[in-house]
Amino acid sequence: MRLPANAVTHYSRLILSWLYAATVFLFMCPDIKAGSLTEAEDTTVINLSEVKVDVKLRIKSKGENGEIILSPRMLRNLPSFGGNPDIMRALQTMPLTTTSSDVSSGISVMGNSSQNNFYSIDNGRIINPLRFLGIFSTYNPSHFSAFHFSPVSNKAYSPNYLGAFIEASTSSYSPPALMGTATVGLINSSASLAIPLGTSSRTWIRLSGRISYIDKIYPGLLKLGHASLLYDFNDLNVTAGHRIGNDGVLKLNVFLTNDRLRVKDTYYDLRGHLSWGNCVIGMTYSDNRQSHSLYSTSLRNKFRMTESMAEVDLPSDICEYGYDGLIRLSDFTIGANVIYRNVLLQHNPNSDIPESELKNNALEISVSGDYLKNFGYFELGTGLRMTYYASNGFSRVYPLPRLTAGYKLSDRAKLSINMSRVMQFSHLIEESNGGLPCNFWINADKRFGPRKSSIIDFRYDGGIKSVPINWSITAFWRNLSNVTEFGGNILNIINSGYEAMDDIFLGKGHSYGVSVMLSAELNKFDGWITYNISRSKLKIPALRDGWFPASFDRCHDLKVNLNYLLSDSWSISSTIIYATGLPFTKAEYGYMLGENLLCHYYPHNSSRLPDYFRVDFGASWRFLKKAHCTHRLDLSVMNATCHRNVLMMNYHYSGKDGFSLIKSGLHSPIPSISYTIDF
Amino acid sequence: MHNIFHIISTILIGLTVLMVSGCSDQLNELNEGRSMPLVIEGWIENGEKPVVMVTRAVDLTQTTDTLEKYIEKWCRVSIYDGENTYYLSGKMDKAYTPAFIYTTSRLHGVAGKTYHLKVELEDEIVEADTRIPSPVAVDSLRIMKNPQCDTLYQVMAFPHIAPGTSDCYKFFTRVRNEEKRFFSSFLGTFEGYTYDPNSGFSVSRGIHNTYNGEQKFSPYYAKGDTVEIRFCHINEDAFRFWQSYETCVSMSGSILFNTLKECKGNIDHAIGYWFGYGLTRTSIIIE
Numbered sequence: 001m002r003l004p005a006n007a008v009t010h011y012s013r014l015i016l017s018w019l020y021a022a023t024v025f026l027f028m029c030p031d032i033k034a035g036s037l038t039e040a041e042d043t044t045v046i047n048l049s050e051v052k053v054d055v056k057l058r059i060k061s062k063g064e065n066g067e068i069i070l071s072p073r074m075l076r077n078l079p080s081f082g083g084n085p086d087i088m089r090a091l092q093t094m095p096l097t098t099t100s101s102d103v104s105s106g107i108s109v110m111g112n113s114s115q116n117n118f119y120s121i122d123n124g125r126i127i128n129p130l131r132f133l134g135i136f137s138t139y140n141p142s143h144f145s146a147f148h149f150s151p152v153s154n155k156a157y158s159p160n161y162l163g164a165f166i167e168a169s170t171s172s173y174s175p176p177a178l179m180g181t182a183t184v185g186l187i188n189s190s191a192s193l194a195i196p197l198g199t200s201s202r203t204w205i206r207l208s209g210r211i212s213y214i215d216k217i218y219p220g221l222l223k224l225g226h227a228s229l230l231y232d233f234n235d236l237n238v239t240a241g242h243r244i245g246n247d248g249v250l251k252l253n254v255f256l257t258n259d260r261l262r263v264k265d266t267y268y269d270l271r272g273h274l275s276w277g278n279c280v281i282g283m284t285y286s287d288n289r290q291s292h293s294l295y296s297t298s299l300r301n302k303f304r305m306t307e308s309m310a311e312v313d314l315p316s317d318i319c320e321y322g323y324d325g326l327i328r329l330s331d332f333t334i335g336a337n338v339i340y341r342n343v344l345l346q347h348n349p350n351s352d353i354p355e356s357e358l359k360n361n362a363l364e365i366s367v368s369g370d371y372l373k374n375f376g377y378f379e380l381g382t383g384l385r386m387t388y389y390a391s392n393g394f395s396r397v398y399p400l401p402r403l404t405a406g407y408k409l410s411d412r413a414k415l416s417i418n419m420s421r422v423m424q425f426s427h428l429i430e431e432s433n434g435g436l437p438c439n440f441w442i443n444a445d446k447r448f449g450p451r452k453s454s455i456i457d458f459r460y461d462g463g464i465k466s467v468p469i470n471w472s473i474t475a476f477w478r479n480l481s482n483v484t485e486f487g488g489n490i491l492n493i494i495n496s497g498y499e500a501m502d503d504i505f506l507g508k509g510h511s512y513g514v515s516v517m518l519s520a521e522l523n524k525f526d527g528w529i530t531y532n533i534s535r536s537k538l539k540i541p542a543l544r545d546g547w548f549p550a551s552f553d554r555c556h557d558l559k560v561n562l563n564y565l566l567s568d569s570w571s572i573s574s575t576i577i578y579a580t581g582l583p584f585t586k587a588e589y590g591y592m593l594g595e596n597l598l599c600h601y602y603p604h605n606s607s608r609l610p611d612y613f614r615v616d617f618g619a620s621w622r623f624l625k626k627a628h629c630t631h632r633l634d635l636s637v638m639n640a641t642c643h644r645n646v647l648m649m650n651y652h653y654s655g656k657d658g659f660s661l662i663k664s665g666l667h668s669p670i671p672s673i674s675y676t677i678d679f
Numbered sequence: 680m681h682n683i684f685h686i687i688s689t690i691l692i693g694l695t696v697l698m699v700s701g702c703s704d705q706l707n708e709l710n711e712g713r714s715m716p717l718v719i720e721g722w723i724e725n726g727e728k729p730v731v732m733v734t735r736a737v738d739l740t741q742t743t744d745t746l747e748k749y750i751e752k753w754c755r756v757s758i759y760d761g762e763n764t765y766y767l768s769g770k771m772d773k774a775y776t777p778a779f780i781y782t783t784s785r786l787h788g789v790a791g792k793t794y795h796l797k798v799e800l801e802d803e804i805v806e807a808d809t810r811i812p813s814p815v816a817v818d819s820l821r822i823m824k825n826p827q828c829d830t831l832y833q834v835m836a837f838p839h840i841a842p843g844t845s846d847c848y849k850f851f852t853r854v855r856n857e858e859k860r861f862f863s864s865f866l867g868t869f870e871g872y873t874y875d876p877n878s879g880f881s882v883s884r885g886i887h888n889t890y891n892g893e894q895k896f897s898p899y900y901a902k903g904d905t906v907e908i909r910f911c912h913i914n915e916d917a918f919r920f921w922q923s924y925e926t927c928v929s930m931s932g933s934i935l936f937n938t939l940k941e942c943k944g945n946i947d948h949a950i951g952y953w954f955g956y957g958l959t960r961t962s963i964i965i966e
Binding site for chain 1: 715716718720734735736737738739744745746775776777860862863865866883885886887888897898899922924925926927928929930931935936937940941942950951952
C-alpha cells in the first residue's frame with residue numbers, strides 16, 4: 001500500500017468528511033429509538049373521533065438487485081446548479097458510481113464509461129439526453145414520477161448494454177384534477193401540466209417543456225480558455241396515458257430535445273456552430289404480467305467549425321427502432337427484443353463519398369428467459385439471453401448467461417452473488433471531451449467487434465429492524481473487451497483523405513472495487529454516505545504499453561448527502577464530495593519550435609490531477625399555501641467552500657515570464673435561486 | 680443503540696483502513712538528474728543560407744526559467760552537401776527565439792540537392808538528411824476583407840500547382856517592421872490535390888509565444904501591413920511534421936479537445952527538424 005504524495009491535505013479532508021458525516025448520523029438523529037415496539041399493557045378500548053395519518057413519502061427506495069428508485073421530490077431537496085435538480089448529479093452520489101469531472105454530465109458506473117449507459121423513458125431508449133457540461137439537468141423532473149437506476153444488468157431481459165440503466169418513468173395514474181408546476185430560474189425555466197381527460201379518471205395527458213436562456217442573460221459566463229461559449233437548449237415531453245382494466249396501462253411518449261452551442265475563440269479565429277437533438281416516440285403497455293414497448297429514437301448531430309479559412313463540417317446521426325416485450329409466468333420471465341439501428345457516419349458533406357457508403361445498418365434480435373426460485377431463505381436465479389446480431393456483412397449469435405443466488409439472513413439482511421455476461425453492439429467514438437456533437441456512433445462489425453463484459457458482484461444488504469437505517473456493501477469485478485478510444489484529433493479532419501476510423505484504437509479493460517452505502521430516512525432527517533474504492537484500467541497498445549487508468553478512474557470516492565426538514569416550510573440540504581483526482585497525461589518536458597511551446601508527455605494517463613473536493617448547500621422555502629397552490633423558493637450554492645478543482649494543467653511560455661503552469665478549473669462558488677409554483 | 684454504534688463504528692474503522700491505501704499509479708517523477716534531449720530547429724532553402732538553432736528541452740516540473748538558459752552555444756554544426764563540408768558559426772540574432780543561431784554565408788541551398796546536417800556536442804552527435812524540392816511559383820496574391828470585421832484583411836495566394844499532385848506545400852509569413860522572422864502560417868500546410876485554384880489559399884499570420892502576453896493574436900492583417908510570404912515546396916516528412924505541429928499548437932490548451940500525438944521530426948536521437956524548402960518569395964501591401 002502506498003500513501004498519496006499530498007498525504008496531510010488528503011487525509012485531513014477525508015477524515016474531516018467522515019467525522020462530519022458520522023457526527024450527523026450519531027448525534028443529530030433525535031428520532032432514533034432502539035429496541036422493539038412493545039405491546040400496550042392497557043387493553044381498554046378507546047373510540048377515536050378523528051384519525052390523522054401522516055405519511056412520509058419514501059423519496060428513495062430500493063428495488064431488486066441493487067436498483068435504486070429516486071423521486072423528483074428527492075431531487076428537488078438536493079443542491080442544484082441554477083435551480084435545476086438533476087438526476088445525474090443525484091446518481092453521482094449513489095454507490096458504485098464515480099464522481100465525474102465538472103465538464104462532464106455523464107456518469108461512470110462500476111468501472112464503465114458513461115457511453116455504455118442505457119437511458120430511457122418508459123422503456124423507450126434515449127440515445128444522448130445529456131446536457132453540455134452538465135449545466136442543466138438531463139430531464140425535466142416535474143414530468144416524471146420516478147427515476148430507476150440499476151448499476152448492472154442482472155436479468156437476461158435487460159437490453160444489450162454494458163453500463164447502468166437509468167430510466168425515467170411517468171406516472172401510471174391519471175391526475176385527480178388539472179395539476180401543474182412552473183419553475184423560473186436564473187438560467188432556465190420549465191413548466192409541466194397534467195390534464196385528466198374524460199370523466200373516468202382513466203385517461204390523461206401530461207405536457208412539459210423547458211427553455212434555457214443562459215447565453216442571453218449571461219453571455220460571458222461560459223469561457224473555456226480563450227473561447228466564449230453560448231449555449232442554450234429546449235426540450236419537450238408529452239405523455240398520454242390510458243388505464244386498461246384493473247392493472248393495465250397504455251402510454252404514448254414523445255420526447256424532443258434541441259441543444260445549441262456557438263463557440264467563438266478570437267485567439268485562434270475559431271467559430272463553431274454545433275447542435276444536437278433527440279427525438280423519441282414510444283408506446284408502451286404494461287400490467288402485472290407483461291409489458292410491451294415499441295419505440296423510435298434518433299439523435300442528429302451538427303458540427304460545423306471554421307478556423308481561419310479552414311472549415312470542418314461533420315454531421316452524423318443515429319436512428320433506432322425497437323420492440324421490447326416481457327411476460328412473467330410464475331417463476332419464469334420470457335423476454336423478446338428487436339432493434340434495427342441505422343447510423344449515418346460522420347462525414348464531410350462536400351466530399352464525393354455517396355451517402356449509401358456512409359450509412360450503416362444493424363439488426364439485433366434477442367430472446368431471453370429468466371428463472372428465479374425461492375427456497376425459503378435461499379433463492380436461485382438463472383437466465384439466458386440469445387442475441388442474433390448482423391451488420392455490414394458480419395453476423396453472429398451470442399449466448400449471454402446470467403446467474404444469481406441469494407441468502408436471506410433476516411428480514412432486513414440479504415447476501416447475494418450475481419454473475420453476468422453482457423454485450424453492447426455499438427461504439428461511441430469520442431472526438432471531444434464534454435459530449436460535443438462531433439462524437440458519433442458506429443455499429444459493431446468485423447473491424448470493431450461488439451463490446452463484451454463479464455461481471456461478478458457480491459452484495460450484502462442490511463438494515464436495522466427498528467429504525468430506518470440501511471446499508472449495502474458491494475464488491476465487484478468485471479472485465480471488458482473491444483474497448484475503443486479515439487486517438488486522433490478533430491483538426492485532422494480538415495485534411496481530405498483523413499479517415500477518423502483509422503484513429504480508433506481497440507483494447508481491453510478491467511475494473512474492480514468495493515462500494516459501501518449507509519442511508520437513513522428518519523422523521524426530519526434523511527441522508528446517505530457512499531464510499532467507493534475501485535480501479536478501472538485499460539490496455540490499448542496503440543496508446544501506450546501496459547495497463548493504465550481509464551479517464552474516469554477514481555481510486556477513492558466519498559459522497560455524503562444530508563437533508564433536514566427544519567419546519568413545514570424550510571428544508572436544508574448539503575452534499576459533500578471528496579474524490580481522488582482523475583488521471584491525466586502530464587507534460588514531461590517542453591521545447592520551443594517555431595517560437596511555440598511544444599511538450600513531450602509522460603505515458604497516457606500516468607499522472608493524477610489534484611483531489612476533488614466540493615461542498616454544495618441548498619435550502620428550500622415553501623410558502624403561501626393557498627388551496628392547492630404551493631410556492632417555493634430554492635436556493636443553492638455549488639462549491640460553497642470555493643475549492644479549486646483542477647480540470648486540466650498545461651504549460652505556457654512567454655519571453656517575459658518564462659515557463660509557467662496554468663491550472664484551469666472551477667474555483668468560485670455558484671449561487672442560484674429559482675421560484676416554483678405547484679398547483 | 681449499542682448495536683447501531685458497534686456496526687457503524689466497525690464500518691468506519693474498516694473503511695478508514697481501506698482509505699489509507701493510495702492509488703498506486705505509476706507516477707512519473709523521474710526527471711531529476713536526467714539529461715534532457717537536444718532540440719534542433721534547422722532549415723535550408725534554395726538561394727538562402729542555412730539556419731540552425733540548438734537548445735535543450737526543459738524539465739517543466741523543475742523550472743520556470745526563460746529559454747535563454749537552455750541555448751547550446753558551443754556545438755559543432757556542419758552541413759555536407761555531397762561534395763563539401765561547411766561548418767556553421769554561432770551568433771546572436773534577436774530576430775529568433777532563442778536569440779542564437781548557427782549559420783554560414785559560404786553555403787546557399789540549391790534545389791534538388793541533399794544536405795546532411797551533423798550537430799556535435801561533447802559526446803552527443805545528432806544527424807539528419809534533407810533534400811530541397813524545386814520551388815513553385817506563386818501566380819498572384821489577392822487581398823480580401825474579412826467578412827467578420829471590415830478593418831481586417833486576409834491574403835489569398837494562388838500558387839502554380841499542378842492539379843491532382845500529391846506534393847506538399849507550406850506558407851511562412853512575416854509582417855515587415857512588426858515581426859523580425861518568418862513564422863509558420865497558421866493552418867498553412869496542405870497537399871497539392873486539396874488546392875482549389877479558383878478560390879486560392881488563405882495565408883494567415885503565424886501564432887507564436889509573443890501572443891501569450893498582452894498582445895492579441897489575429898490571423899488577419901491590418902491596413903498598411905506589408906506582408907512578406909515564403910511559399911515553400913516541402914517533403915513528405917516536413918508535411919507530416921508541420922501538420923502535427925499545427926494540431927499541437929491549436930489544441931494543447933483545449934479542455935474540450937485533446938491531442939495525444941506529438942510532432943515527429945526527422946532527427947535521430949533528438950527532437951526537432953532539419954528540412955529543405957523549395958522557396959518562392961513574394962509580398963503584398965494591404966491597402
